[in-house]
Amino acid sequence: MIKVEDVSFKYPGQGEDPALDRVSLRIDKGEFIAIIGHNGSGKSTLAKHLNALLMPNSGRVLVQGLDTRDPMLVWQIRQTVGMVFQNPDNQLVATVVEEDVAFGPENLAIPPKEIRQRVEEALDAVRMVEFKHRPPHLLSGGQKQRVAIAGILAMRPAYLVMDESTAMLDPAGRKEVLETIIRLNREHGLTVVHITHFMDEAAAAHRVLVMERGQIVLEGSPRHVFTQVDTLRQLGLDVPQMTDLAASLAKSGLPITRDILTVDEMVTNLSQMATRSNTPASPGGGIKSGYATVLTGSKLQRGTQSPAEAKTQLKSIELERVTYIYKKGTPYQAEALSDVSVEIRQGEFIAIIGATGSGKSTLVQHFNGLLKPTSGRVYLQGIDASAKGVSLQELRKRVGLLFQYPEHQLFEETVWRDISFGPRNMGITEPELAKRVRRSMELVGLDPEALWNRSPFSLSGGQMRRVALAGVLAMEPEALILDEPTAGLDPRGREDVLGLILSLHRKLGITVVLVSHSMEDVARLADRILVMHKGRLVMDGTPKEIFAQGEKLQEFGLDVPLVTTLMHKLKQRGIPVSTEVFTVEEARVSILQAIRGKAND
Amino acid sequence: MIENITIGQYVPGASIIHRMEARTKILAILFYMITLFLINNLVGLGLAFLFTAVIILLSELPVKYLLRGLRPLLIILVFTLVLNLLFTPGEVLAQAGPLKITKEGIWRAFLMTSRLVLLVLGTSILTLTTSPISLTDGIERLLSPGKKLGIPSHELAMMMSIALRFIPTLIEETMKIMKAQMARGADFESGNVFQRAKNMVPILVPLFVGAFRRADDLAMAMEARCYRGGDNRTKMKEVRVGLIDYLALLGTVLFFGATIATRYINTMI
Numbered sequence: 001m002i003k004v005e006d007v008s009f010k011y012p013g014q015g016e017d018p019a020l021d022r023v024s025l026r027i028d029k030g031e032f033i034a035i036i037g038h039n040g041s042g043k044s045t046l047a048k049h050l051n052a053l054l055m056p057n058s059g060r061v062l063v064q065g066l067d068t069r070d071p072m073l074v075w076q077i078r079q080t081v082g083m084v085f086q087n088p089d090n091q092l093v094a095t096v097v098e099e100d101v102a103f104g105p106e107n108l109a110i111p112p113k114e115i116r117q118r119v120e121e122a123l124d125a126v127r128m129v130e131f132k133h134r135p136p137h138l139l140s141g142g143q144k145q146r147v148a149i150a151g152i153l154a155m156r157p158a159y160l161v162m163d164e165s166t167a168m169l170d171p172a173g174r175k176e177v178l179e180t181i182i183r184l185n186r187e188h189g190l191t192v193v194h195i196t197h198f199m200d201e202a203a204a205a206h207r208v209l210v211m212e213r214g215q216i217v218l219e220g221s222p223r224h225v226f227t228q229v230d231t232l233r234q235l236g237l238d239v240p241q242m243t244d245l246a247a248s249l250a251k252s253g254l255p256i257t258r259d260i261l262t263v264d265e266m267v268t269n270l271s272q273m274a275t276r277s278n279t280p281a282s283p284g285g286g287i288k289s290g291y292a293t294v295l296t297g298s299k300l301q302r303g304t305q306s307p308a309e310a311k312t313q314l315k316s317i318e319l320e321r322v323t324y325i326y327k328k329g330t331p332y333q334a335e336a337l338s339d340v341s342v343e344i345r346q347g348e349f350i351a352i353i354g355a356t357g358s359g360k361s362t363l364v365q366h367f368n369g370l371l372k373p374t375s376g377r378v379y380l381q382g383i384d385a386s387a388k389g390v391s392l393q394e395l396r397k398r399v400g401l402l403f404q405y406p407e408h409q410l411f412e413e414t415v416w417r418d419i420s421f422g423p424r425n426m427g428i429t430e431p432e433l434a435k436r437v438r439r440s441m442e443l444v445g446l447d448p449e450a451l452w453n454r455s456p457f458s459l460s461g462g463q464m465r466r467v468a469l470a471g472v473l474a475m476e477p478e479a480l481i482l483d484e485p486t487a488g489l490d491p492r493g494r495e496d497v498l499g500l501i502l503s504l505h506r507k508l509g510i511t512v513v514l515v516s517h518s519m520e521d522v523a524r525l526a527d528r529i530l531v532m533h534k535g536r537l538v539m540d541g542t543p544k545e546i547f548a549q550g551e552k553l554q555e556f557g558l559d560v561p562l563v564t565t566l567m568h569k570l571k572q573r574g575i576p577v578s579t580e581v582f583t584v585e586e587a588r589v590s591i592l593q594a595i596r597g598k599a600n601d
Numbered sequence: 602m603i604e605n606i607t608i609g610q611y612v613p614g615a616s617i618i619h620r621m622e623a624r625t626k627i628l629a630i631l632f633y634m635i636t637l638f639l640i641n642n643l644v645g646l647g648l649a650f651l652f653t654a655v656i657i658l659l660s661e662l663p664v665k666y667l668l669r670g671l672r673p674l675l676i677i678l679v680f681t682l683v684l685n686l687l688f689t690p691g692e693v694l695a696q697a698g699p700l701k702i703t704k705e706g707i708w709r710a711f712l713m714t715s716r717l718v719l720l721v722l723g724t725s726i727l728t729l730t731t732s733p734i735s736l737t738d739g740i741e742r743l744l745s746p747g748k749k750l751g752i753p754s755h756e757l758a759m760m761m762s763i764a765l766r767f768i769p770t771l772i773e774e775t776m777k778i779m780k781a782q783m784a785r786g787a788d789f790e791s792g793n794v795f796q797r798a799k800n801m802v803p804i805l806v807p808l809f810v811g812a813f814r815r816a817d818d819l820a821m822a823m824e825a826r827c828y829r830g831g832d833n834r835t836k837m838k839e840v841r842v843g844l845i846d847y848l849a850l851l852g853t854v855l856f857f858g859a860t861i862a863t864r865y866i867n868t869m870i
Binding site: 051053075078079082083085087089090091092093094095096098099102103104105106107108109110111112115116119135136137148151152155365368370393396397400401402403406408409410411412421422425426457471472475 | 734777784824826828833839
């Protein structure tokens with residue numbers, strides 16, 4: 001048992017607000033606890049108190065009766081409470097997987113024979129035995145995190161603390177890691193404390209704690225916590241989509257229980273209701289729900305205009321039979337793109353989806369001439385980018401590209417200088433320069449007066465990302481390519497960034513190409529979706545067309561949005577809902593119509 | 602390009618040389634290097650080529666792959682050859698203007714170039730047959746007697762191994778930052794040396810900031826895994842000094858002795 005008793009903690013030199021404010025908590029053996037809360041709410045600080053990486057300023061933490069403030073007990077405590085961190089690249093020490101797993105036991109001076117045995121067991125528990133001789137840098141993110149978990153297991157801890165360990169992973173990696181910790185909890189009796197930004201992960205826990213301003217403000221079973229939709233929203237958090245849907249259906253007067261967490265629970269509930277309902281809807285009544293029938297103020301959704309109207313016939317980016325081969329002429333040669341032809345018109349909002357390694361990143365790097373095709377042609381604004389004598393720099397000005405974690409490219413002393421880097425490279429001088437910097441700061445929601453002279457490195461992660469975005473916008477590109485712009489952000493940060501992109505698209509009419517792993521985001525934002533698989537462009541169509549082919553998507557390692565899955569299952573049960581539905585709001589409308597039998601109003 | 606850097610390029614295998622302890626190989630290579638510089642006659646040189654050939658055979662490494670390792674050194678080799686050939690004083694065999702080729706020059710050029718080739722081959726065999734981790738372990742163990750003298754053998758080995766672990770990660774990051782800045786209109790390909798150096802700032806600053814962040818994270822992760830320096834620590838891989846190791850050392854010492862012997866035989870003739 002871990003007991004946190006009235007713990008307060010303040011980082012030295014960081015203002016008046018304590019990071020932890022009189023927190024008390026009890027973690028029993030065998031529990032699976034999820035801690036949620038937006039960035040800066042104190043989650044990680046609390047986690048680091050559990051294994052004596054931080055010590056309380058007041059109050060105390062007892063790990064199986066051992067006080068973390070006692071310097072003699074530190075190593076015993078850290079052995080009991082293992083911790084896996086956020087960045088998969090920054091916690092593996094050795095150049096070979098098995099050596100890394102052995103690192104902990106070696107530090108504990110375990111005899112070599114036993115270490116070997118522990119390493120085997122630990123790798124087996126996370127299903128990574130076959131990778132034991134691999135160097136870590138050749139593993140996927142999810143695999144690296146599983147190795148990190150194995151490294152902790154080899155120390156035979158009683159508790160495993162996951163400090164946002166899924167934040168930087170793709171959906172496949174997240175699933176892998178979540179399944180691993182659930183299994184360790186159920187089968188090995190390991191107590192798990194999982195800190196996460198993803199509500200569907202928190203829903204798998206026995207108990208959910210919600211943190212805000214260094215305090216635990218809400219606590220209980222996932223059902224109990226997630227039914228408080230409004231409270232969570234106020235705290236800048238999400239709720240699982242099905243709980244959200246249940247709440248909004250209940251608000252619309254449907255007699256539905258609010259504590260629904262999964263698709264299957266929702267299906268059961270609704271089909272019972274449909275059979276009770278005395279006005280069964282006419283069978284086969286396909287409802288054309290259309291987009292954005294009802295829009296709630298806060299939620300992002302594509303505009304009411306149809307995709308066809310948004311497009312002009314002007315071609316922004318055109319790829320003609322592009323093939324790209326990595327490391328040509330070496331033993332590592334690999335075809336990253338094969339025979340891709342695509343046309344992107346001015347003013348479109350395009351999303352690119354595909355499993356990790358499907359060629360998405362390689363594809364978008366052709367969109368602004370960062371990569372040159374091995375064969376085939378690329379036209380940017382009608383200019384052949386592969387022709388001799390074409391200035392690629394000139395073309396890059398027109399197509400802005402923001403990589404993943406763009407805040408890692410900031411380098412200047414002040415925000416102002418960093419944002420002006422792009423335009424300065426284009427030869428733009430004062431007073432135009434100042435105008436552009438100011439304008440782009442305003443566009444991304446940064447206050448120019450307050451921030452222009454600050455060092456970008458003194459800002460919060462979310463603000464740094466905005467600075468990076470402003471740096472690209474200051475070049476006034478005609479098209480903007482974003483490679484997973486929401487990676488690693490908390491729910492509020494994700495909504496903010498997506499809202500920003502959507503408003504840029506609407507206000508400036510800028511062409512947007514969004515690379516994303518979130519089917520929900522893609523479905524509600526994009527006019528058109530491109531699906532990549534093994535270097536090929538395998539599907540190209542509107543969200544409706546793409547997500548109608550769920551089985552095909554699964555072949556490519558992708559899914560349909562959760563609500564779409566729900567709608568398909570409801571339809572199978574004979575409830576006449578539309579399956580062309582991707583958002584909670586659309587689902588609410590369609591379900592209400594189906595259940596109340598107003599299908600053909 | 603930058604991603605083609607091959608540091609500690611290890612070729613897994615099960616040959617006698619692969620199975621030797623890293624310490625043995627490091628000691629042997631030191632002996633081998635000293636021996637190469639003691640050679641002063643044709644018999645000794647022949648002996649060295651023979652010895653190296655035997656080791657290459659025993660290592661079961663593809664010879665072509667091994668020789669490819671010489672390619673980056675081609676310029677230095679040619680340079681050594683030409684310089685020695687043309688600028689060694691002695692009995693003149695041929696002359697063209699200020700340039701003359703001497704009898705001594707031919708011998709020196711041949712000897713020096715051979716030494717370099719053998720040196721590179723020998724050290725490549727070491728790195729190709731020893732995984733980086735055993736190599737750092739070997740260095741740590743060899744230096745450990747020096748601990749009392751204040752040589753931080755464990756820390757040095759740990760630093761080397763962490764460096765090896767992060768080289769691929771940092772190379773990848775460098776490429777990414779470079780592309781990100783190119784997307785912002787940065788130009789790394791034109792300008793003179795100074796301009797180019799200045800243009801590297803947008804790459805170097807984020808790279809260093811990132812490296813420090815990684816170092817912080819890694820230190821925290823290591824602490825969480827109970828790392829507290831080299832004292833009172835065990836190793837998963839036990840080292841067994843076997844018969845092969847003794848034989849290898851014996852062989853190297855014999856090679857060393859024989860080479861010294863050739864120096865005397867030569868003067869006797």
